[in-house]
Amino acid sequence: MSERLQCHIYIVDDETHNLTLLSKLLTRHGFHQVTTNSDPEDALIQIPRSNCDLLLMDMSMPKMSGLELLENLQPLVHGTPPLPVLVLTGDTRTDTRRAALNLGAKDFVNKPFDPPEVLCRIQNLLESRCLQRRLLNQNSELERLVHERTRQLQLNQLETVRRLGQAAEYRDDQTGTHIVRVSQAAGRLARALGQSEDFISAIGHAAQLHDLGKLAIPDSILLKPGRLTDEEMQAMRQHVALGAQILAGSECPILSMAEQIARYHHERWDGKGYLEGLEGLQIPLCARILSVVDVFDALTSERPYKRAWTHAEALAEIEKGRGTQFDPDLVDEFLRVAEDIYQIKPLTV
Ligand SMILES: [Fe+2]
Structure with a gap:
């Protein structure tokens, strides 16, 4: 299974038929980890625990707006690598979009959405998510290697010092x-x-x-x-x-x-x-x-x-x-x- 298909996608929308539609679309295209939630307040608690790789969210929801949810999720959205957010919205106002972008949204899809377009945007965001994660893993592996080699060099240096000292010592003791x-x-x-x-x-x-x-x-x-x-x-x-x-x-x-x-x-x-x-x-x-x-x-x-x-x-x-x-x-x-x-x-x- 491709790395992308193993990603966990979390969807928040108060309209349950949207959740069903998106969930079916994703599972039909091979995604196995899809979580849906129609309650943004509950989602705020669940998302940080979910270890998800992508958040799809609606903007206008009754209990908590999408902007409020994004604002509260900011520490998570700005993690390393940051959680990508795809906003599904019927609101085309520039101000709302700017505010969402400032709060960490990565892309938008207009409602009513076109399933192939949603799928395409999801795949793009997941692709860069996977690349970022791979890069981070490579970096930490490189850091580990550099640390290990440096430690080895220091040990070799200390061993040389010790042997040199012993060589001098054997001359008279x-x-x-x-x-x-x-x-x-x-x-x-x-x-x-x-x-x-x-x-x-x-x-x-x-x-x-x-x-x-x-x-x-x-x-x-x-x-x-x-x-x-x-x-x-x-x-x-x-x-x-x-x-x-x-x-x-x-x-x-x-x-x-x-x-x-x-x-x-x-x-x-x-x-x-x-x-x-x-x-x-x-x-x-x-x-x-x-x-x-x-x-x-x-x-x-x-x-x-x-x-x-x-x-x-x-x-x-x-x-x-x-x-x-x-x-x-x-x-x-x-x-x-x-x-x-x-x-x-x-x-x-
Ligand atoms: Fe001496």
């Missing part, structure tokens, strides 16, 4: 758990600081790449079990510049933030950090956050040259760096939420 802990803690500290959801999400991903530059540090330095010489330390410090170089120039917000984090996460609040010696608020917030959570994680992790510090010892060390190594406000917030972040007892001072 086979477990790969340091970046997971650091990025989670960075996100939670950002949330505690009242940052936007976009910032929180971005830092949670970008933080994974903070030590990406370690990929370019020779094994002899990176994996050296003992203390580094001054020269080796200098080479090691280059991991911030190398990481930033790898990430530079991206239009992706996560990678741009990752570049800032990679470049500045070893800067200090007092300006004695590396590589550029930025101080205070010159250091981007994302890097200041990372500096705190990265040091805390390093302190509480075991290294070939040191035992893992207890949470209390590490928190005390972070507090010691308040205003020298770290942003003082950020340290305050960190100490306040550390219990939550790491599920530990807060520092008692």
Whole structure:
């Protein structure tokens, strides 16, 4: 059955012989969903519930005029796509026709009507109704596809970030758990600081790449079990510049933030950090956050040259760096939420 013949046609006319005539005409031409109503007041209640595709209506009716019915139906007539209205009228006055057009009528048929003409006009209106509906369906399908592809692209991007972070991590921590802990803690500290959801999400991903530059540090330095010489330390410090170089120039917000984090996460609040010696608020917030959570994680992790510090010892060390190594406000917030972040007892001072 054609799409047009499946349409639901609603007819309102106080003259029942017109309803019978139109109903028979339509069913004879294959329309199966035809509803008739001789009471415009009842029609006003029934039409919005009927999910009809076309409204045929008389203009002069005793209880409620066609114009009144149209006016009351306006919210429905102007839906998406708007319900087409075909007016059957003996009234040929221009004013009445204009008023009906302004209220959403799409076409007119003069009474007494010529059945083939009515049928033709009905088919035209239904044809454009079906086209509009198809277009709307296509649009929403396209929107769904674009949404799905965008989501997929974002997921792919995040997966690439995660794998890249892991690649750097495997160079000096086979477990790969340091970046997971650091990025989670960075996100939670950002949330505690009242940052936007976009910032929180971005830092949670970008933080994974903070030590990406370690990929370019020779094994002899990176994996050296003992203390580094001054020269080796200098080479090691280059991991911030190398990481930033790898990430530079991206239009992706996560990678741009990752570049800032990679470049500045070893800067200090007092300006004695590396590589550029930025101080205070010159250091981007994302890097200041990372500096705190990265040091805390390093302190509480075991290294070939040191035992893992207890949470209390590490928190005390972070507090010691308040205003020298770290942003003082950020340290305050960190100490306040550390219990939550790491599920530990807060520092008692
Ligand atoms: Fe680092």
